[in-house]
Amino acid sequence: MARPFSVTEVEAKWQARWLDEGTYNVDNDDTRERFYALCMYPYPSGSAHQGHVRNYTFGDLVVRYQTMRGKAVLSPFGFDSFGLPAENAAIKAGSHPRIFTEDRMQELKSSVLKLGAVYDWRRFVYSHDPEYMKWAQWIFIKFFEAGLAYRAMAPVNWCPGCATVLANEQVLGDGTCERSGDVVERKNLEQWFFRITDYADELLRDVDGLEWPDRVKTMQRNWIGRSEGVEFNLTFASDPSKTLRVFTTRPDTGFGITYAVVAPEHPLLGILTTPEQKASVDKLVAEASSATEMERTASSDAGAGLDKRGAFTGSYVINPFNAEQVPVYVADYVLGTYGTGAIIAVPGEDERDYAFAQAHGLTVRRTVAAPADVEGPYSGDGPHINSGFLDGLSIAEAKVQAASFLEEKANGVRKVNYRLRDWLVSRQRFWGCPIPIIHCDNCGLVPVPEDQLPVVAPDDVVMDKSGQSPLATHEGFRAVACPTCGAPARREADTMDTFTDSSWYFLRYTDPFSKDKPFDPVEAAKWMPVDQYIGGIEHAILHLLYARFYVKALVDLKIAPGVEREPFKRLFTQGMIRLDGSKMSKSKGNLIAPEKYYPTVGADGLRVFHLFVGPPADDVDWTDQTEEVIDGCARFIDRLVRLAQGFDVTIHEATTPEDLAVTQAVHRTIARVTSDLDRWSYNTAVAALMELLNTLSRQSRSDEGISKTTLDDALDTMLLLLAPMAPHISAELWEERRPTDRSVHQQSWPVADPAMLVEETITMVIQVNGKVKTRLEVAPGISEEEAGRLALSTPEVIEALEGQPAQRVVARPPRLVNVVK
RNA sequence: GGGGGCGUAGCCCAAUGGCAGAGGCAAGGCGCUUAAACCGCCUCCAGUGUGGGUUCGAGUCCCACCGCCCCUACCA
Structure with missing residues (x-):
């Protein structure tokens, strides 16, 4: 289209000026009121797509608007530059991930500049910058020294395609890898964890005070998944000295226990299993351990509807409530990683237990009176029945009585459990920040001394398709003298989850100039928390949860004393761009590149479009x-x-x-x-x-x-x-x-x-029974009485009332009077 | 199965319990033009997914249902 001015000239001129003059640089000693505006740390995916454009259009608007409102606005930019795509691309191309990554950083940076988005580029940060890595590793060591980072064997999700362990959240609902699409397997490996569960309670509690979209807050709460219940012992029928520890949130249903279930990986499974049952138990365990998520979920939709696969162990335990002997089963619907890995089953009140009982011919006994029309399990409230001393009580009342009973009789203890697990942070990959630990046969796990940080991966690695991390087999990298005793030792070959990088970058932005610390806590405390955080809904759970954990931990470790414990005061999540009903994304290959618009409608035109097309939180249909x-x-x-x-x-x-x-x-x-x-x-x-x-x-x-x-x-x-x-x-x-x-x-x-803004006259609507009859021009300050009087004197109202007195006159001057006939 | 969101003109969307239309797109007409594009002016178009309820008054609040979308998922 023909334009009345030269779009490219004008836009290039101003972009150059903002960049050259550092128009949006802000110094830490600025005395104006502060405002921290931030778009989520982007992965450098190459030239920007419409989702980026939308994100940075909103972010830039906030920056410029708040600046005009007289604030000192912190507007930094950087890259979440470690990660699998670069590594996979490098393997494919036989090159180095850094080359691939830095090319794409250049591209995205230039796209962002072409959009006219403005930043304080002096504060530029990227994850694979050795300066940044140094402090990322330093923080890891502080976590390790404080006991927040630890090593443990764990059944982990193994992706054969990526040759790495995945976090639960990187496994899609259908049991495939979110990156490669391969079917994920389960393996037992030694891994690094962060003890985020120490903060479960605080992470849950603090959600309440955040100015975030409700659905994101709900997602955070559900992910943490707090539940209150009782942990207690079930005594073996065959041997009163042995017990099975179980957790339940429904102790009130204790009289309805008709069997117990242990997870396939439960440590007592061996002694629970009788010789006669060994074959079928082994078969179940083998199936469960080799079972991929795919197989476990493929058979039906989900939840209680899943096949309830399981086997009888041959053993019995005693129900403490009524002294009945009940059978113990092993089933993979019980998870080894939650609670005690063993449960009581009350098929009368629990859907999953009911489904299992149906499948295995087990007794179902109701303990809560259900409405007449309920046939299956009933989890609603009602008076207890068949429940001895609990009969007649409501669920809430019975829970209290039952918990006390278990405390006395079954070594019971009231307990809070969380769905949230510790954060598995190690990755068997090359393109990430190396974990700064040395394994010494004499001294154990030894942190790399601070003066030797950062640990940087060597460049002379072979990026091949073997699936092995190049670091694991690089002798020059792995062989090292123990910093404590000097003996030959081995460097850790795993790298950190990239979510660790995005968990503190916003703190580094507040003071990227420090050479001797990750950031100055005083400067950080002045800028934090982020006043407006902007990003996609896809980060609603993990990134936000991890970053919240990091900040709380850093404050507690006195690395960020004085910094607000919640990093993101206000969060805005933008809608996604969809084309033909599905999300516009690089992986789907349905991108409409922003570049084509710059020479014609210009960045300004495209920005106005993204602002105008609909509410920012809504999805955009292209x-x-x-x-x-x-x-x-x-x-x-x-x-x-x-x-x-x-x-x-x-x-x-x-x-x-x-x-x-x-x-x-x-x-x-x-x-x-x-x-x-x-x-x-x-x-x-x-x-x-x-x-x-x-x-x-x-x-x-x-x-x-x-x-x-x-x-x-x-x-x-x-x-x-x-x-x-x-x-x-x-x-x-x-x-x-x-x-x-x-x-x-x-x-x-x-x-x-x-x-x-004051109007001389205002149009006052006159209604009868809510229907508009006429309009009057009135003064803005008209009184209620005057408005009502005027309305009643209009011919239209007089006619509508047909000589009857008005029942009621609702006057809302100066906009409206409603006469009720 | 659980949680959340959205249904207003041909289309995208406004309307913060008070006149359903702010804005845009499309369509049609007129003007400008040798002509077209551009530009300018004008016109057309819905009673708010369905059914109840609350209210003087409901697109807006509540309940149920229908349709679409997103998130989550055996957490005892």
Whole structure:
């Protein structure tokens, strides 16, 4: 489309100026009120896609808007530059992941610059920068020394394609790897963990105080999964000296226990299993341990509907409530990693137990009276039955009694369990931050001394397809003298989960200049917490949870004393871009590259589109009409340009009532746009500016015209309001109009004059029974009585009342009166 | 199975319990033009997924259902 100005020239000019002048650099001794705006740490995936554009458009708007509001705004940028895609690509291409990664960092950085997004580039941080790695490793060592990092054998998810261990959350619902799509297997390996469960309670509690979308808060709570219950012993029927420890949240259903179940990996399984049952138990265990997530979930939808596979162990335990002997089963629906790895089964009240009981012909006994129409398990409330001393009690009452009973009789203890597990942080990969630990036969696990940090992976590695991490087999890297005793020792070959890098980068941004510490806690405390964090919903659980944990741990370890314990005060999650119903993403190959728009509609046009297309939190459907909408946004800019350049404008001398109306519209727009930007209603903010431009343009082109002052003031205000949205053209037009003045971006945000917001008369709607009958022009300050009186005196109301007195008059002056007949 | 979101004009979306239309796209007409594009002006188009409820008043709040989307999933 033909544009009335050179888009590429204007945009390049201003981008260069912001970069060269460091317009958005902010110093730590700045005395203005502080504001920390941050978009989530991006993985360098190459040139930006529309999701990035959307993200950085919102982020940049916040930065520029808050700057105009007089704040010292911290706007940093960096890259989450470690990670599997680079490593896989390097293996494929036979090159080094660094080369691949840095190319893509350049690309994404240049895309972001072309969008006109502004940052303090002096604070640039990237994960594979040795300076950053040094402190990442230093923090790891502090965690290790504090007992927050530990090693343990763990049944882990093994992806054969990636030849690495995956975190649970990297395994998709269908049991495949989120990266490679391979079917994930289970293996027992020694791994590094962070003790995030120490913070489970605080992580859960603090969710309440966050200004985050409710659904993200709910997701965090569900992920942590707190449940209160009782842990107690079941005595072996064959040997009263042996017990099986179980956990339940429903001790009140104890009289309904008809069997018990242990997980396939339960340590007592061996002694529980009788010789006659050994074959079938072994078979079940073998199936369960080789079972992939895929096989476990493939048979049906999920949850209680799954096949309840299991085997009788041959042993019995005694139900402490009624002294009955009940059989012990092994089944893979009981998890070894949760609770005690063993449960009581109450098929009358639990869906999963019920399904298992049905499948294995076990007794079902209700302990809570269920409504007549309930046939299967009933988990609702009701009086207890068949339950001895609990009969007649509600669930809540019975829980208390039963827990006390178990405390007395069965070594019971009230306990809180969490679904949250410790964070498995080791990865058998090359392209990550090496774990700074040395394995010494004499001294055990020895941290790498601080003066030898960072541990950097050697460059002379062979990136081949063997699946082995190049670090594991690199003798030059692994062979090292023990820092404590000097004996030959081995360096740890695992690297850290990249979620560790994104768990403290925002702290480094506050003070990336420190050479002798990860960041200055005083500077960090001044900037933190992040005032506005912006990112995708896909990070709603893990990244946010891990970062919250890191900050709490760093504060407790006195590395970040004085820093707020919650890092992200306000979170905004943007909607995703979808094409033909599915998410627009590189992996799906359905990208619409932003690059094609820069020479035509420009970054400004594309930004206005992303702001205008719909509520920022909603998904965007990229349809056949989208191109036309984008053109429409560029057209809006063009109309403004032509008006600013005086095209087709008629100027008159005196100030007329029409001029006043225009000025009032300008001030109403200031109020609207300001409140819209504050509440993330960017689509309506753009609409308000379009509306103002329509008003202004119509008046300027009309025969009577507009006064120069009115037009100038209106245009100046428009440019100020538009500056955070379309920063290039706003700056350019501002400069054309006020060449000696400071840039529009260094101006103060306009404030609406209250006098200009007052309307002389207001249209008051007169309703009868909620139906509009007529409208009156009234003074804004009209009283309730006066409004009601006026309404009752209108011919329309008199006619509608048909001579009857009004039953009621609801007056809401000055907007509305409703007469109830 | 659990949790959350969304259904308003041909389409994208506004309306913060008070006149259903702010803005845009598309369509049609007129003007400008040798002509077209651009540009300008004008017009057309819904009673808010369905059924109840609360209220003087419901697109908005509550309940149920229908449709679509997202997250989560054997956590005892």
